[in-house]
Amino acid sequence: KAGVTQTPRYLIKTRGQQVTLSCSPISGHRSVSWYQQTPGQGLQFLFEYFSETQRNKGNFPGRFSGRQFSNSRSEMNVSTLELGDSALYLCASIWGGLQFFGPGTRLTVL
Amino acid sequence: QKEVEQNSGPLSVPEGAIASLNCTYSDRVSQSFFWYRQYSGKSPELIMSIYSNGDKEDGRFTAQLNKASQYVSLLIRDSQPSDSATYLCAVNRGAGNQFYFGTGTSLTVIP
Secondary structure, X not given: OOOXXXXXXXXXXXXXXXXXXXXXXXXXXXXXXXXXXXXXXXXXXXXXXXXXXXEEEOOOOOOEEEEEOOOOOEEEEEOOOOHHHOEEEEEEEEEOOEEEEOOOEEEEEO | OOOEEEOOOOEEEEOOOOEEEXXXXXXOOOOEEEEXXXXXXXXXXXXXXXXXXXXEEEOOEEEEEEOXXXXXXXXXXXXXXXXXXXXXXXXXXXXOOOEEEOOOEXXXXXX
């Protein structure tokens, strides 16, 4: 099976802009989680989707949102970007309680 | 108090030695425990999962869980330079798929 794919892999934006990141989970996996990883904070949970429904949400401001489509692909959106949003954004495909990460999207906010 | 705590290291061991990585968690209801390896510039890779008290072995890796002490560890036997990475401990409290990660321990295996 193909692994988790994330697009784009790298992104440079300026403050105030918005960004949309995409994730395609492993075929057959219906649950997807998103994480933000920064050197200072480590991996922080953003949200989890299962069958198009958000089941869990981390402690991030409302500027961070997501959705999941009927084919299990997921997108996350960050509006009004801030410098502190620069991070590696990781998507994980979940099956049987096990998480498998995609390669991530490296977002730089200037 | 953080959900999951790890010693950030760095931990250095000589090639062939046993590397011991430790993790504590705060919520007693946690049910599932995981170790991930993350090479620099790469995404985390799942290497071990453990659900019951005791030891679980997979090749050179052994995960140990002590729920009474809220403690999880990972032993890497016969450490190799290719084991040099950051090791992340993760915990699932069982309320769906919400995982909490430690900040990771950096391991360097010296040839």
